[in-house]
Amino acid sequence: MSKKRVVVGMSGGVDSSLSALLLKEQGYDVIGLFMRNWHEKDDGGCCTADEDFYDVRQVCNKIGIPYYSVDFADKYYDNVFKQFVEEYKKGRTPNPDVLCNKEIKFGPFVEQALKYDADFIATGHYCNVRHDGDKHYLIKAKDQNKDQTYFLNQLSSSQLERVIFPIGNLDKPEVRELAKKYGLSTAEKKDSTGVCFIGERNFRKFLSEYIPMKEGPIMDLNGKIVGKHNGVYYYTIGQRKGLGIGGCGSGEAWFVVSKDVKNNILYVSQGDQSMIYHSNLECDNFNYITYKPSEASFRCTVRIRHRQPEQAATAFINGDGLKISFDNPQRAIAEGQYAVVYVDDVCLGGGVIERKY
Numbered sequence: 001m002s003k004k005r006v007v008v009g010m011s012g013g014v015d016s017s018l019s020a021l022l023l024k025e026q027g028y029d030v031i032g033l034f035m036r037n038w039h040e041k042d043d044g045g046c047c048t049a050d051e052d053f054y055d056v057r058q059v060c061n062k063i064g065i066p067y068y069s070v071d072f073a074d075k076y077y078d079n080v081f082k083q084f085v086e087e088y089k090k091g092r093t094p095n096p097d098v099l100c101n102k103e104i105k106f107g108p109f110v111e112q113a114l115k116y117d118a119d120f121i122a123t124g125h126y127c128n129v130r131h132d133g134d135k136h137y138l139i140k141a142k143d144q145n146k147d148q149t150y151f152l153n154q155l156s157s158s159q160l161e162r163v164i165f166p167i168g169n170l171d172k173p174e175v176r177e178l179a180k181k182y183g184l185s186t187a188e189k190k191d192s193t194g195v196c197f198i199g200e201r202n203f204r205k206f207l208s209e210y211i212p213m214k215e216g217p218i219m220d221l222n223g224k225i226v227g228k229h230n231g232v233y234y235y236t237i238g239q240r241k242g243l244g245i246g247g248c249g250s251g252e253a254w255f256v257v258s259k260d261v262k263n264n265i266l267y268v269s270q271g272d273q274s275m276i277y278h279s280n281l282e283c284d285n286f287n288y289i290t291y292k293p294s295e296a297s298f299r300c301t302v303r304i305r306h307r308q309p310e311q312a313a314t315a316f317i318n319g320d321g322l323k324i325s326f327d328n329p330q331r332a333i334a335e336g337q338y339a340v341v342y343v344d345d346v347c348l349g350g351g352v353i354e355r356k357y
Contacts, residue, residue, distance in 0.1 A: 153350025238332025283351025
C-alpha cells in the first residue's frame with residue numbers, strides 16, 4: 001500500500017521544520033514547499049526569503065525529503081498587501097497575516113500541493129483540527145501562549161478537510177527540544193516577529209514608501225494642540241509610547257484616543273483611559289468556519305488581538321453580522337482588526353471589527 005503524501009508549507013523556521021520531520025517519522029511521504037511571498041530586500045540589502053529558503057534546504061536535506069519553491073509574490077501583492085495599504089489609508093488597523101492564510105497558504109498553496117499529488121497539506125501552526133464526518137473543526141492548540149487559531153479565523157471547513165497540524169499538541173519548548181534532538185539547523189532560530197513583508201525593518205519607514213505621510217497636530221479632547229505627529233497612520237488606538245509629548249499637563253501618560261485621517265489630526269488624552277474602553281463591537285460579515293449557531297444569541301469567549309487572553313462575552317447574530325457584548329469592557333478595540341470567537345475549544349470563526357461602543 002503506497003504511503004500517503006503530505007506537502008508541508010515550510011518557512012525556514014523551527015515549527016515547520018519539526019512538522020516535516022514528525023510527519024516523516026509517522027510514515028508519510030513528505031515534500032517540503034517553500035512559499036516566496038515578497039521580493040523586496042530589507043534595510044541591510046538582504047533578501048530574507050533567500051536566507052529562509054537556505055534554511056529550508058538544510059532541513060530537508062537533513063530529513064531526507066525533496067523540496068520545492070513557489071513564487072506567490074504577485075498574488076500576495078494583489079490579494080493581501082493592497083488591502084493592507086488601503087486599510088491603513090482609512091486609519092484602521094489591518095491584520096495581513098489573517099488574509100495571507102486565507103488568500104495564499106490555504107488557497108494557491110493548496111493548489112500547488114495538489115500538483116504534487118498531495119493527499120494532505122501540513123503547516124507549522126500551533127492549532128489542531130477535529131474531523132467529524134463531513135465537518136471539520138478548527139481546535140485550539142495545547143500551548144495556549146502560542147495558539148494561532150486567531151490567524152486562521154477566515155478559513156472554511158472544507159479548507160480544513162485535508163490539513164494536518166503536526167505540532168498542535170506540543171509546547172514551544174518541546175518543539176525546540178525535539179528539533180535539537182534530531183539535529184535540525186533551525187532548532188534555535190529566532191522566531192519571526194511582526195508582519196512578514198516588513199520583518200525587522202522600521203515600520204514607519206516601510207509604510208511611508210506606500211502611503212504619503214505628512215506632519216500634523218496632536219490635540220487633546222478639548223482641541224488644544226499638545227504636540228506634532230509624523231503621520232496619523234503610524235499610530236494605534238491606546239498607544240502610549242512614541243508620542244513625544246511627555247512633560248506637560250498632569251505628568252501622567254498620554255495615549256491615543258482616535259485618528260482623524262481626513263483632517264490629519266491625532267487625538268490624545270492624559271490619565272483617565274475610560275474613553276478607550278468599550279463593551280460592545282460589531283462585525284458586518286462574520287465568517288463561520290464550520291457551523292453557525294442556531295440560537296440568536298450564545299455565550300462564548302473572544303479575542304480581539306492575537307495572544308490576548310480569551311474574554312467572556314455574549315454574541316448576538318444579526319443576519320451576516322455579529323454583535324459581541326463583553327462581560328468586562330475591553331481596552332483599545334481597533335477597527336480593522338479581527339474579533340475571533342470560541343465556543344469551548346472550537347474556533348467558531350471571526351470577522352473584521354467595524355464598530356465599537
